[in-house]
Structure formats: C-alpha cells, structure tokens
Amino acid sequence: MPRYPDEQLIHASACEIRELLLKKEISAHDLLDALENRIALVDNKVNALPTLCFERARTTVNELEKKPVTERGILGGIPVAIKDLTAVKGVRTTYGSPIFADEIPDHSDVLVETMEKNGAVIYAKSNTPEFGAGAHTFNPVFGTTCNPWDLTKSAAGSSGGAAAALASGTAWLAHGSDMGGSLRNPASFCGVVGLRPSLHLVASGPSPTPFQTLSMQGPMARNVEDTALLLDAMVGSHPTSPLALDAPGERFLATSRKKTPPKKIAFSPDLGVSPVDPEILDICKTAALHFQEAGVIVEESCPDLSEAPEVFRRLRGLDFLVGLGPLQEEHPGKLKEDIILNIEYGRNLSAEDIAWAERKRGEIYHRMQSFFGEYDLLLCPATIVPPFPIEQRYVSECAGQKFESYIDWLALVSSITITASPALSLPCGFTSAGLPVGLQLVGRPRADAELLSAANLLEEILPKTPTPILPKTF
Template sequence: MTERRDPALQSAREQARRIHAGELSASELLEACLARVERHNETLNAIVTLNPEAESEAGAVDAAFAGGKDPGPLAGLVVGIKDVTETAGLRTTYGSPLFADHVPEEDALIVRRLREAGAVILGKTNTPEFAAGGNTWNEVFGVTRNPWNPALSAGGSTGGGAAALATGMISLAQGTDLGGSLRIPASFCGISGLRPTPGLVPTVPAAYLWDDLQSTGLMARDPEDIAFGLRAISGPDPLSPVSAPVPPWGDSGAADLAESRWAYAGDIARIGIDEGVDAACREALTSLRAEGARVEEVDLDLSYAWEAFLVLRGHWFVSHFEAELHRVDAFGPNVSANLRSGLALTAAEIGAAENVRRCVREELLTLFDRYDALLTPCIAIPPFPVEQNYPETVGGRPMETYVDWIAPTFLLSMPGLPVACVPAGVDAGGLPVGLQVVGPPRGEGRVLAVSSAIHRARPIGLPPLVAEA
C-alpha cells in the first residue's frame, strides 16, 4: 500500500480531517496502524505493550460520530504513550525490571487530555529505564532500532515513539524531555519533536511536583501536526504548581521565509561535529537562504553551562527518586549513576548551577532581540550502533558519561524556552540529520512555524523500511 493510499502514513491533520468528514473511520485508521505494527514492530521493537481496549476506543469514536456527536479535535487519532507515563489499567514499567508488572490506577494528565480530545491509545512505546539515556534500551523489553537502519540506535529516550511514528504505527507520540528526549530520537528517526515550555502540559502525577526542568510534549511526522496536537491538550491544571500560559499560536503554517531573520550556531557545546551532520545542516541553510530567509551565523558558546546541567540533573533524580534512595544500586547503570551523583551534591553547587541556568536564559533572550529564532544542529553525530549505551567519542573527544554526547540538546533544556527538532536533510550515508529550532518565551507557535518552513524546504521522505515495504 503506497503512502498516498495508506491512512497510517498521512499527517495527523489529514487523518483527523478525514475522520471528521466521514471519509475514514477511527476503526479503519486503527486497523491501518495495527497493520504497520504487525509489519515493522518485530524488527524495531517500538511498541512494547498494546492496549487491549484500543479497538473498543476506536469503536466508541465511530459510535459518537454516528450519533451526531463530535468526540473532540483528535477524534480517532492513534497515539503511543511513552512507557514512563501512567496509563490507567495498562502496564507501565518505566523500562525498569523493578516495575515490570506495574499497572497504574489512573492516567497521567496528558493521557487523560488526549482521551478527552478523542484520541485512541494504541499502547506504550519503549524507553530507557526511567527515560535515562539517549539510546532506547532496557532490561524489560530490550533495544529499539532505527527505521532508517535497524542496526543503529533510534535515539532516546522517546525512541520507541519516534520509530513508531516514522513507520506509521501511530499518528502522534507522547513523550518527555529532560535533556533532549523529544529531540534526539526525532533527529535520529527523521521526524519532528518539540520540547515545549515546562508546564505547558503539566506533568502530573509526579513525585517532584515543582519540576521545571523536564517537559512533557509530543512528536509527529511534521511540525504542524505537533501544533495541532498541542492545541488540544495544553493548559494549566490545579494539581500542578508548574504551569505555562497557552501561547498565542497564530497561524500553524510555515513561517514567511522572506520575513524571517534567524541565527545559526554550529557547535554550541564545543564537542565537535561530524562532517556529514555539518554538511547536511549547511545545505539546509543554503536552501532556506535561496527561498528568501536571512540566516546569519553567530558564535554561541554554551559549554560553560555543561557542568551546571549535570548538577541540576543529579538534583532532579534525587528529587524524583527520594522514596527509592534505599535501593540506589538496584537500578540500571544510568539511573544509579545519576542518583549517586545527585546525592554527592552540596547546596552551594545546586545554587551555583541555578545561577548558570539564569545566565543561559539571559544570553538567549539577548539573542532574540535581534533574531526570530536560533537554529543549531540537534546531535553532533549520526546514529550509532544500537548495542552501545552511548558513543565513546565525538569529534575525537572522549565522552566521560552517557549524557556528554547529548550536550547540544541538554544545554538548551536549561533556559526553559521552547525547542523543536526538525529534519534538515540526510547525510552521505542516507541517515537523517536534525536541526534544533529555539524560540523566545512562550514562542511555541513561532518555533513550529519556523520548523514547518524547514520541513517544507527539506523533505526527506520515508525511511527505507517503509518505502521498500
């Protein structure tokens, strides 16, 4: 079945339009997505737990339309929920053997809002243990593979959602982003992801209720689908003290390139950049300039904030896992290392890190006095072998911890600004390369409009796994 004919591979907006117009039923879309699961999931291991109620959920959407009711803007769309996000009555393991049989009693807020908007929950997507890692693997379900080359990593930590999206198993993917988890897999799998302002979609329930470092959001096959999905689920909630006002979205289409002024920074983390990644990003800039965008190269060095992020990450883990500190060594290597790092911190170190975070935000706000958006490579290297926890070197520089190689994303997590990832093209090996798009406060609409302009200028098509099927 070709991309044009298979509803599973259409944009979420087109799927929703067709369902509302009566051209496609929710049950038919679910059937098409399940066919993609049957075709690709054994190879990729993206969906780890199927929702046994998915067919009845789709049937309820169809019944509502038949009765003259509109179930919501996302009616019938098929959504994958990251396996760190609670789903009532559906196993949620957090990718941890310690919770392999855990079944929550209630939905997380984002899941409830997706359901209320009419979405159908297909199941849970794979993640590293407690989302700690840039490569999606865990001891419960194993590794998730890249649809562009199954020998390679799909990225993390929302790698299952990214691989499922790229192959048409789902319409939208829910995920979380602490240090890049909605952007890294988007880059590796050739889709789009947005880390929204923390609190735009409040993260509840949560042990660390005042968490303003992690963000909850969506990935999709194109940026306009992310805007479409977020409109339906954004807004404050009384259970969360961390909330962001719903931004003025404006037009969900692409930015006017002739009216755009963007900054481009190559190596913001000063870890070096792969030649193929650099070439693909610069080819994207050439394409954008040819269509009228003003893109100016700037020298932006945020490497001074590297250690500060690691401090904040350690504090984040201790805050989230305070009730589990008696069994630090029972967790996998990534989680336990973060907990031990966090337990060794002093109050002075945490305070200093928060002040560095302030400096990063102030530096970027100054940049936005002159530019509409900041563009920078998402990941400095192409996807690496899936068996590796993380790449040992980047640009010849040894990586000391499993998060060092994702510094280009985690440094941009610090200021609390919206950051997207959109494909910039492919490298010489045919692997996707992602560009990050950073916007001003409450600038989700602008970020997604810029991302849409890049998406239209640099289409990369389907992964070989899908195109050859």
C-alpha cells in the first residue's frame, strides 16, 4: 500500500481522504498516525483536543477493516472529533466542569453511535466552555483554547475546540452543537465552516429534555462539501429523540455538489438587532455581493427580528433552569457564576414571561416564512467583531455600544436560532490584521440541502481560506 506523507494527508480534504480510503491507497490507521503526529506538533499551543482516545480509535479501525471497503459506511474510517458535551463510551467526558472532571460514561450518545455506524472513528474530545455556556472556550478542567490564526486570540465557542482543531490540522471533521451560535461563532473566528442544521435533523440523547428546540447538534469542517459529508453521517431518527427527522432521500454531499444558485437573496448588515464592527460589515457585504457573479439578485432586506434577542434570552433562561437547575441544587457553589446567573434568570421568569416569548417566537417564525416567499437566503455577518484577546471573557461592547450580559454580543446568531432555520458560517475574508471573518447564510427550515448547495457555490467564487495552518502569534 503506497504511503502518503503526513503533511499531504493533513492538508487533504475529508472528501479526498474518503476517496483514498475507497481506493485502498491509504488505511484509517494511516490517518490516525498522521493525526497523532500533528497533535504532538501543534496542540500544546492550541489546546483544542485535551482528551485523546487513540487506543479506542485503533480498535474501531481494526473492526471496521474486517468489512469490505464498500461496506464501511459513509465516512469509511475517517476520524472525527467529538465535543466534550457529548458522551463517548469509555472516554473521559467532562462537560468542562469540575463536577464531571473524572466522568467516564458507560454508553455513548446516540449521535456518536450513529456516526460510528456510518464509519466514523472517534479519536478525541474537543474543548468547550463549562456546560457549553459562553462563546469563548475556557473551563477550569482544561483551560483555554487558543485561535490558531493568532494564539493570543479567542477561538470563540462553545464549539471552539472543534473549530481550532480543524484550523490547525488536528481534525478533518468535527462534531459540535449550537444553541446561540456555538457552531457558527467559532467557525467564523477560526476560518472554517460550521452548520447549525434544521431543528432535530440530527438525533441525539438520551437527554432529560428531548423536546427542547434551542440546542442542536451539527457538523464542522474546513469546507462546505466536507461539512455536508459529515452531516450525511449524522442524520437520521432515533427513538430517544422523539422529534428527530428521517434522513433525506438524497445525500447532502450530492446536493451540495450541484452548486445550485439561488434566484434572489437578501443581505442584512445587522438583522436590526446588533451593532457590527465596520470592517467586519464591509468584508461580509462584499462577500455577499459575489453571489451576483452567479447571476443571483442581491438586495438589502431583512424581516423584523427586533424582538428575537429578548425571546432568546427568556427561552434560554428556561432551558438552563430545566437542564442545569437540578445540578445547581445537587452541587451548590460548584458551577461558574455565568451559569448560576442564567439558572436564576430562568427561575425568576413568570408564566406570562414565558408565554410572551413563545407567542413572539411564533410570530417571528411566520414572519420569516413570509420573507422566504420572496428571498431564497438571508445573509449577514456571523460575528460582530474579529477574534478578541483570550484574556477577555466575552465581548462587552461593539461600535460604541456596551452590552449588559455575556450573551448580548451573539444577537446575530441567537436571533436566527429561534427562527428554526438552518444557518451556516462560511469563511469570507480576513481583517487587516489577518484574522478570519465568517458570513452567516440562513435558509428555509428543512432546506439544509439548498443551503449547502448555495454555500458551496459561493465558496467556489470567494478566495480560498488556506486551512489548515500552523498556529502562530502576530
């Protein structure tokens, strides 16, 4: 079997890796060897993958290679990193919390089981804020994840470890989750692709809150086609996830490769809900206008989302109370202050407060659907600022406007969360300081395939973002 140099494998796309596996020009063991060497080279600087499980991965590969190459699933042996909020059997799973610092689950989340059935090889857990709370990846168990483009900057969060691993070449594919932008923010900061799929397109669990509609599991990768490939390995219904959808008839990768241009799209500089750094806005608007090169009509427009940030704030508070309230009672004083504040905020909501949020969410959803009667996509910046210094806990102000809480700077992504639309962050350029910028593309609910196809088209038009990179400091 010909041996490909590690550097060549690390820089290959996941789809290229899949072809090499199918042709038996490489083995999944070669991929694990390359990852081990790359992690040893760069992750002591980045801290993206604090927990490794290569022995488990090699056992998985040994079993997988007993099957004919055409029967090894959609991924066929490609390694995948799992966010440290999701259980992997026999692998330390901390949730970024001292409470679970030594937790080793005796079962895997059904999403992990689904991916492994589809040929994923789990080799690492990616870093995350404590219980995923916050858009900057640091926790008291593993510390802070740094942005490979500038190690003095944040990788965002809460899927910051996943994004940083992709950017620094310690992952081809990475799993993440997204409540208020946790796939999209780190994708923007690290120059990779992050997709928050439609509601419950990806089954997960078992969970104490299987009917919740805020936090969704999704794929991250270095480009759109690789993201679609991983989504294909994630989707499907499962009894533990009562709202989960069946996998579509046509695979997302196949649809994405059609690169079907939308007829008409809307660009909004701020969704009417947030200030945006002028440089970020200029880069994103320029990128959106590139759709015109494919004959697409681009107009500046946006549905009324003015009440979306408050709707998200209330429903998020309720979600924290339901999901983490019992843990606070069981372990008083052991959760970080931000989480406690969110739980208490939820506890202080009245029934009328929650009813208002649910009614308004319904109004916003229907308003958004009317908007999609005229436009195929809604585009806007994915983040309002470039990557910020790792010493900051969060963005406290932008363009002269100060924020009251650590989630206020996320309004561009959290407002889209409550619309039930799939949303993707696509690398679209660099700041004058050489830091990545992401453009958020929002599609119709359950039109993830159309979204990926349009994103792939725009990615082809835009200048390429050269990931993976060696970590550096400006």
